[in-house]
Amino acid sequence: MLHETKRCAGPIDAAMDAPAAAVFSARRSVQAPPLNLPAGFRPNTRLKMDGLDFLSALPGAAIPVAFFDPQYRGVLEKLSYGNEGKTRGTRRCALEQMSEAVIGRFLRGIDRALMPSGHLFLWVDKFHLCQGVRPWLDGTALDIVDLVTWDKGTIGMGYRTRRRAEYCVVLQKQPRKAKGVWKTHNIPDVVQEQVSRRDHPHAKPVDLQGDLMAAVSHEGDFAIDPAAGSFSVLQAAQNRRRTFLGCDLNG
Numbered sequence: 001m002l003h004e005t006k007r008c009a010g011p012i013d014a015a016m017d018a019p020a021a022a023v024f025s026a027r028r029s030v031q032a033p034p035l036n037l038p039a040g041f042r043p044n045t046r047l048k049m050d051g052l053d054f055l056s057a058l059p060g061a062a063i064p065v066a067f068f069d070p071q072y073r074g075v076l077e078k079l080s081y082g083n084e085g086k087t088r089g090t091r092r093c094a095l096e097q098m099s100e101a102v103i104g105r106f107l108r109g110i111d112r113a114l115m116p117s118g119h120l121f122l123w124v125d126k127f128h129l130c131q132g133v134r135p136w137l138d139g140t141a142l143d144i145v146d147l148v149t150w151d152k153g154t155i156g157m158g159y160r161t162r163r164r165a166e167y168c169v170v171l172q173k174q175p176r177k178a179k180g181v182w183k184t185h186n187i188p189d190v191v192q193e194q195v196s197r198r199d200h201p202h203a204k205p206v207d208l209q210g211d212l213m214a215a216v217s218h219e220g221d222f223a224i225d226p227a228a229g230s231f232s233v234l235q236a237a238q239n240r241r242r243t244f245l246g247c248d249l250n251g
């Protein structure tokens with residue numbers, strides 16, 4: 001793994017040492033409420049079901065951390081190179097694609113499931129980052145609070161520059177605050193981590209997702225992913241001693 005999260009001394013550390021004025025801390029003071037799992041929802045397994053059904057079965061305001069990596073229909077529609085599904089992108093084309101309306105429904109379901117000040121890590125590509133994801137959040141209590149760039153270390157397609165990065169938008173359910181909620185301060189906003197795409201064409205970095213989840217949860221807390229693909233978030237949760245709950249249409 002190229003991923004590294006070296007702790008860097010600097011203004012952040014200085015601010016952390018100034019308790020009265022600091023807006024963030026290295027302590028997490030919020031606790032997730034106890035969760036009564038719906039029937040058939042076995043933690044730390046690969047559930048095969050529709051993510052919208054999964055979300056609507058979860059109790060409201062109970063989950064501290066969620067990941068969502070939509071299967072973007074827009075990429076195929078707007079960035080067509082003419083050979084998708086034929087000579088390239090065949091595995092991607094075989095997956096169920098999500099329209100913007102479906103993505104909005106997922107986001108409203110996640111918003112409902114998150115506890116107050118809970119976090120959502122939303123994966124986006126360059127196209128959707130530039131188009132803007134803000135309208136998808138209409139009708140939710142989710143605010144954009146940060147952005148992490150994932151440098152995949154491998155070069156992809158592009159009409160002009162070629163894609164090497166994807167982006168993780170950090171969202172927080174209101175009330176928006178870092179202090180007492182986000183407890184680690186050594187995650188850089190550009191992270192290089194190489195990932196095998198053998199199991200899934202969209203697999204995301206396990207270590208980075210583990211670092212993010214650990215920053216906003218306690219050991220044992222639930223982390224959900226309603227469209228889990230290769231179940232990289234399950235792996236991240238196991239590595240960081242969190243409890244995974246998630247599904248994919250393909251299990």
Ligand SMILES: C[S@@+](CC[C@H](N)C(=O)[O-])C[C@H]1O[C@@H](n2cnc3c(N)ncnc32)[C@H](O)[C@@H]1O
Binds near residue numbers: 071097203204230248
């Ligand atoms: C971009 S991939 C997720 C990749 C994942 N983050 C990983 O690290 O492997 C999106 C996934 O959403 C799944 N999917 C599409 N529609 C779905 C739905 N309605 N419910 C659950 N999963 C769905 C697809 O099968 C696909 O595996």
